[in-house]
Amino acid sequence: xxxxxxxxxxxxxxxxxxxxxxxxxxxxxxxxxxxxxxxxxxxxxxxxxxxxxxxxxxxxxxxxxxxxxxxxxxxxxxxxxxxxxxxxxxxxxxxxxxxxxxxxxxxxxxxxxxxxxxxxxxxxxxxxxxxxxxxxxxxxxxxxxxxxxxxxxxxxxxxxxxxxxxxxxxxxxxxxxxxxxxxxxxxxxxxxxxxxxxxxxxxxxxxxxxxxxxxxxxxxxxxxxxxxxxxxxxxxxxxxxxxxxxxxxxxxxxxxxxxxxxxxxxxxxxxxxxxxxxxxxxxxxxxxxxxxxxxxxxxxxxxxxxxxxxxxxxxxxxxxxxxxxxxxxxxxxxxxxxxxxxxxxxxxxxxxxxxxxxxxxxxxxxxxxxxxxxxxxxxxxxxxxxxxxxxxxxxxxxxxxxxxxxxxxxxxxxxxxxxxxxxxxxxxxxxxxxxxxxxxxxxxxxxxxxxxxxxxxxxxxxxxxxxxxx
Numbered sequence: 001x002x003x004x005x006x007x008x009x010x011x012x013x014x015x016x017x018x019x020x021x022x023x024x025x026x027x028x029x030x031x032x033x034x035x036x037x038x039x040x041x042x043x044x045x046x047x048x049x050x051x052x053x054x055x056x057x058x059x060x061x062x063x064x065x066x067x068x069x070x071x072x073x074x075x076x077x078x079x080x081x082x083x084x085x086x087x088x089x090x091x092x093x094x095x096x097x098x099x100x101x102x103x104x105x106x107x108x109x110x111x112x113x114x115x116x117x118x119x120x121x122x123x124x125x126x127x128x129x130x131x132x133x134x135x136x137x138x139x140x141x142x143x144x145x146x147x148x149x150x151x152x153x154x155x156x157x158x159x160x161x162x163x164x165x166x167x168x169x170x171x172x173x174x175x176x177x178x179x180x181x182x183x184x185x186x187x188x189x190x191x192x193x194x195x196x197x198x199x200x201x202x203x204x205x206x207x208x209x210x211x212x213x214x215x216x217x218x219x220x221x222x223x224x225x226x227x228x229x230x231x232x233x234x235x236x237x238x239x240x241x242x243x244x245x246x247x248x249x250x251x252x253x254x255x256x257x258x259x260x261x262x263x264x265x266x267x268x269x270x271x272x273x274x275x276x277x278x279x280x281x282x283x284x285x286x287x288x289x290x291x292x293x294x295x296x297x298x299x300x301x302x303x304x305x306x307x308x309x310x311x312x313x314x315x316x317x318x319x320x321x322x323x324x325x326x327x328x329x330x331x332x333x334x335x336x337x338x339x340x341x342x343x344x345x346x347x348x349x350x351x352x353x354x355x356x357x358x359x360x361x362x363x364x365x366x367x368x369x370x371x372x373x374x375x376x377x378x379x380x381x382x383x384x385x386x387x388x389x390x391x392x393x394x395x396x397x398x399x400x401x402x403x404x405x406x407x408x409x410x411x412x413x414x415x416x417x418x419x420x421x422x423x424x425x426x427x428x429x430x431x432x433x434x435x436x437x438x439x440x441x442x443x444x445x446x447x448x449x450x451x452x453x454x455x456x457x458x459x460x461x462x463x464x465x466x467x468x469x470x
Contacts, residue, residue, distance in 0.1 A: 021326075022328070056087070060194030148267060231253060380463060
C-alpha cells in the first residue's frame with residue numbers, strides 16, 4: 001500500500017479539550033500544524049463527562065427540590081407524579097448544541113491538516129497513522145485523553161455500560177448499580193436517585209480523592225441519607241440474567257451477604273490514559289505506574305525534549321478547565337521550542353457536584369503530612385461543623401470544613417470539605433491561598449450574612465485561637 005507523506009512544524013495528537021486548545025495555540029502565529037484524532041468528534045467532557053453529568057444532576061436536583069417543597073410550607077392538593085421519560089432526550093439536545101461548536105471548529109481546519117486515524121510513533125520526529133499516512137514533525141503535543149476503566153470481572157457481563165454508552169440510552173433505566181466512588185460515579189449515582197431511579201453505588205471508604213477521616217465520615221453519612229451508597233463491600237458474584245438485568249451478590253461492611261437485582265450496571269471506577277499502541281516507551285517517552293505520561297509540570301515537556309503532553313493523558317485530574325489551560329500552554333511551548341515558557345502555578349481546586357458538594361482546595365490532609373515531613377514545617381487542622389442556626393436557616397446544615405494551616409507563617413495551605421455550596425467555599429479558599437492570605441487576615445473578614453462563605457471566617461478564627469496557644 002502506498003504511504004502518503006505529510007510534513008509539518010507541530011503535530012497535535014488528539015482533538016479533545018486539550019488537543020483543540022493546543023492546536024489553536026500552535027497555529028496562532030501562523031505555524032504549520034496538523035491535528036490527528038481517532039475518536040468520535042467532540043470532546044469527552046461534552047459527550048460523556050462534565051457536561052452531561054451536570055445536566056443530569058441539574059434535572060435531578062430540580063425534581064428533588066419540588067419533592068421537598070413541603071419543608072418550606074408549600075403543598076399540592078395531590079401528589080405530584082413526575083414523568084422522566086424525556087430526560088435523556090432533553091440532555092442530548094443541550095449536549096448537541098455544545099458539541100456543534102467543536103465540530104464547527106474542526107471542520108474549519110483545512111482537510112489536509114485534519115487527519116482521522118490512530119497515530120503510532122516511529123521515532124521522536126515521525127508518526128504513522130493507520131499504516132497509510134506518515135507525518136514528519138519538529139514538535140508534537142500528545143492530548144489523547146482517557147477512557148473509562150472496565151475491570152476483568154465487569155467485562156464478563158453482557159452490555160455493561162460506561163459513561164460513554166450511558167448517555168446514549170433512550171430512557172433512564174429503572175434500576176442501576178454504579179461501581180465506583182469516583183467523582184463521576186458519585187455524581188451519576190445521586191443524579192439518578194433524585195430522578196427516581198433505584199440506584200446502588202458501590203465504592204470504597206476513601207470516597208473520590210478525600211483523605212481526611214472527619215470529612216469522609218460526614219460525607220458518608222450525608223450522601224448515604226440521599227441515595228444507596230455501599231462502601232467497603234466485597235462483590236462475591238455478578239451474573240447476567242439474560243434480558244432481565246443482573247444479579248449482584250455481595251458481602252456488606254458488617255459481614256452479611258446480600259443480593260440485588262439491577263436492570264443496568266455502570267462501570268465508573270476510574271479512567272485510564274489513552275496511550276495504547278502509540279509506541280511511546282520505545283521512543284523514550286516515560287510513563288508513571290498508572291500509565292500517565294510523565295511531564296515537567298512547568299513546561300509540559302515529556303522525557304523526549306520535542307514532545308509535550310496535556311490533559312487527562314498525563315494526570316488523574318479529569319477537568320476540562322485544567323485540560324484547556326494545559327493544551328494552550330503545551331501548544332505554545334511546542335510552537336516556540338526550544339524557547340519554553342514556564343506555566344503560571346495555580347492553587348488546586350477540585351470539586352464533586354454532589355448534594356452536598358465535596359471539594360478540595362490546595363493540599364489534601366495526606367499531602368500536608370508529606371509536606372510537613374519534607375519541609376519540617378508543622379501545621380494545624382481546624383474543623384468547623386456547619387450545624388449552627390445560621391446554616392439551619394439556610395437549610396444547609398450538616399456539613400464540615402477542615403483547613404490546614406502552617407504554624408510558621410499562618411497561611412492556609414489546604415482544605416477538604418463536604419458542604420452545601422461547597423464549590424463556592426473551595427474556590428474562595430483557593431483564591432485566598434493564591435494571594436497568600438493568613439488566617440489572621442481572614443478571621444477579620446466578614447462575609448455577607450446568610451452566605452455559605454461565612455464558614456471561612458469561622459474556621460480562620462478557630463485557627464488563630466489555636467495558633468495563639470502554641
